[in-house]
Amino acid sequence: MTYAVGMYLADRLDQIGVEHHFAVAGDYNLILLDQLLSHANLKQIYCSNELNCSFAAEGYARARGVAAAVVTFGVGALSATNGIAGAYAENLPVILISGAPNSNDQGSGRILHHTIGKTDYNFQLEMMRQITCAAVEINDVATAPEKIDYAIRTALAERKPAYISIACNIADAPCLRPGPMTTRHPSLNYDRSSLAAALDATLDWLKGREKPVIIVGSKIRAAQAQKPAIALAERMGSPVAVMAAAKSLFPETHPSFRGVYWGLVSDPGVEELINASDAVLYLAPVFNDFSTVGWHAMPHGENVLVADPDHVTLCQTRYDGFSLAAYLEALTTRLEQRDAIVSPAAPRSFSPAPTPPDAPLTNDEMTRQIQELMTPETTLFAETGDSWFNAMRLSLPEHARLELEMQWGHIGWSIPSMFGNAIGSPGRRHVVMVGDGSFQLTAQEVSQMIRHKLPVIIFLINNRGYVIEIAIHDGPYNEIKNWDYAGLMDVFNAEDGHGLGLHVKTGAELDAAIRQALANKEGPTLIECALEQDDCTKTLREWGLQVSATNGRRAQLL
Numbered sequence: 001m002t003y004a005v006g007m008y009l010a011d012r013l014d015q016i017g018v019e020h021h022f023a024v025a026g027d028y029n030l031i032l033l034d035q036l037l038s039h040a041n042l043k044q045i046y047c048s049n050e051l052n053c054s055f056a057a058e059g060y061a062r063a064r065g066v067a068a069a070v071v072t073f074g075v076g077a078l079s080a081t082n083g084i085a086g087a088y089a090e091n092l093p094v095i096l097i098s099g100a101p102n103s104n105d106q107g108s109g110r111i112l113h114h115t116i117g118k119t120d121y122n123f124q125l126e127m128m129r130q131i132t133c134a135a136v137e138i139n140d141v142a143t144a145p146e147k148i149d150y151a152i153r154t155a156l157a158e159r160k161p162a163y164i165s166i167a168c169n170i171a172d173a174p175c176l177r178p179g180p181m182t183t184r185h186p187s188l189n190y191d192r193s194s195l196a197a198a199l200d201a202t203l204d205w206l207k208g209r210e211k212p213v214i215i216v217g218s219k220i221r222a223a224q225a226q227k228p229a230i231a232l233a234e235r236m237g238s239p240v241a242v243m244a245a246a247k248s249l250f251p252e253t254h255p256s257f258r259g260v261y262w263g264l265v266s267d268p269g270v271e272e273l274i275n276a277s278d279a280v281l282y283l284a285p286v287f288n289d290f291s292t293v294g295w296h297a298m299p300h301g302e303n304v305l306v307a308d309p310d311h312v313t314l315c316q317t318r319y320d321g322f323s324l325a326a327y328l329e330a331l332t333t334r335l336e337q338r339d340a341i342v343s344p345a346a347p348r349s350f351s352p353a354p355t356p357p358d359a360p361l362t363n364d365e366m367t368r369q370i371q372e373l374m375t376p377e378t379t380l381f382a383e384t385g386d387s388w389f390n391a392m393r394l395s396l397p398e399h400a401r402l403e404l405e406m407q408w409g410h411i412g413w414s415i416p417s418m419f420g421n422a423i424g425s426p427g428r429r430h431v432v433m434v435g436d437g438s439f440q441l442t443a444q445e446v447s448q449m450i451r452h453k454l455p456v457i458i459f460l461i462n463n464r465g466y467v468i469e470i471a472i473h474d475g476p477y478n479e480i481k482n483w484d485y486a487g488l489m490d491v492f493n494a495e496d497g498h499g500l501g502l503h504v505k506t507g508a509e510l511d512a513a514i515r516q517a518l519a520n521k522e523g524p525t526l527i528e529c530a531l532e533q534d535d536c537t538k539t540l541r542e543w544g545l546q547v548s549a550t551n552g553r554r555a556q557l558l
């Protein structure tokens with residue numbers, strides 16, 4: 001087989017550790033898919049649609065650090081844009097690869113299928129430029145290697161998605177071979193004078209401040225600075241809180257850990273701890289309207305230092321040109337060891353007594369039983385909805401992972417993203433909390449979990465509608481058609497599947513269902529938990545009121 005452009009791409013994916021890529025076939029990408037299939041180290045995983053394909057790749061990137069999705073032109077790629085925009089929002093390097101029209105058609109004035117019916121096919125590239133850090137179109141062999149390398153290296157460096165389209169007649173055209181490529185995060189050639197100034201300013205700022213506290217944000221993972229953050233906390237002896245989207249990105253078993261800081265819906269004692277501090281160090285935060293509870297939990301003033309992935313802001317000065325990891329490591333080295341500041345550990349806010357076994361299932365009882373599933377090997381996905389707030393109530397053992405999509409917040413993300421994550425992290429226990437409304441957007445990917453015999457445990461929370469939206473602003477639009485969610489498993493199984501669907505209405509039924517789920521190693525188990533619509537967390541209600549008020553601000557009349 002001639003060494004072709006498709007093989008060059010395959011070698012690059014192999015070199016950066018993308019063992020599995022996700023795909024949906026289309027006539028523009030079939031030759032390319034053959035090229036990728038011919039690579040001994042690459043495995044091709046098929047999805048039900050391109051939206052789910054892009055989310056599966058996003059979930060794989062959460063497990064492996066980088067991922068790839070292969071789709072067809074127009075109808076495929078545009079469906080994938082939601083998962084790619086989500087990967088951008090969540091700082092995940094996903095390489096979206098689209099088959100494309102024959103290069104001879106470019107500029108031909110011809111109208112092609114899967115386009116919007118204009119003779120200019122650029123609409124796709126223009127759209128992808130808005131949601132990726134690098135977007136390239138390959139219509140010739142000569143520039144193929146440099147474009148592929150540019151897109152991949154930029155995605156790895158910026159921890160953002162990239163886009164590559166390859167004309168269908170170029171994928172198998174002869175091409176030169178690549179040299180080596182590593183996924184090492186190219187450390188910024190940092191600006192030593194800027195870093196030194198940032199360190200001096202920080203040490204000066206810390207002088208005389210008795211109650212420093214560290215708040216870890218969700219970009220700490222993309223910044224690859226989780227270990228330096230732990231080392232700094234230990235050197236400073238200061239208490240540590242995490243922002244909601246960063247839960248599990250700082251070990252909750254660490255003696256410095258105090259809980260989730262989420263404004264008025266923080267863990268008990270945490271908001272008071274932050275408000276009493278005279279030195280708040282935010283590490284890799286994301287401040288948006290949801291994470292600041294309608295801009296109320298928004299840091300400001302001289303007591304706040306914000307260290308972002310590539311710059312530090314302190315006392316009205318911005319220091320940039322170095323990585324967060326470099327800054328934290330250097331700061332830890334320069335600081336004197338401080339004794340651990342003893343502050344009351346946040347009392348575990350959530351430890352309800354078990355409900356009577358035959359009582360109607362409650363949200364608290366369901367969450368209490370899910371807590372018992374949390375082990376160091378557990379990866380829990382919490383979908384947008386009251387699942388966010390239930391997840392915040394859990395105590396996570398060290399190495400347990402909680403995956404959230406709190407910036408993009410696309411309901412339905414959790415099922416396909418979990419599918420990709422489970423493909424990328426075999427050997428872990430995969431658990432999803434997903435609401436009935438979200439599930440209806442991407443349910444098909446449960447059938448791929450069945451196809452690959454993935455023992456994912458799915459808690460399908462059937463509270464009859466969009467409860468988070470009801471908490472923000474109710475109306476008929478929050479009601480949805482009920483499904484027999486557990487019954488879907490028979491549909492998805494067809495003649496050869498081992499998926500298990502269980503309906504539970506009491507604590508005892510849930511307990512039995514979880515035992516069955518743990519025993520089902522041949523496929524996913526969907527446990528449909530029936531809850532009353534008004535049985536949601538108190539924190540969701542409080543948060544919803546604030547978000548509603550923020551959304552409802554009157555227009556500033558000029």
Ligand SMILES: C/C(NCc1cnc(C)nc1N)=C(/S)[C@H](O)COP(=O)(O)OP(=O)(O)O
Nearest residue numbers: 385386410411435436437438466467468469
């Ligand atoms: C409709 C919407 N958000 C708006 C929305 C609409 N469309 C997309 C793609 N993403 C979104 N976040 C949301 S959060 C629903 O309450 C989710 O309902 P469900 O999954 O059932 O969870 P809860 O009942 O716990 O809220």
Ligand SMILES: [Mg+2]
Nearest residue numbers: 435436437465
């Ligand atoms: Mg619901």
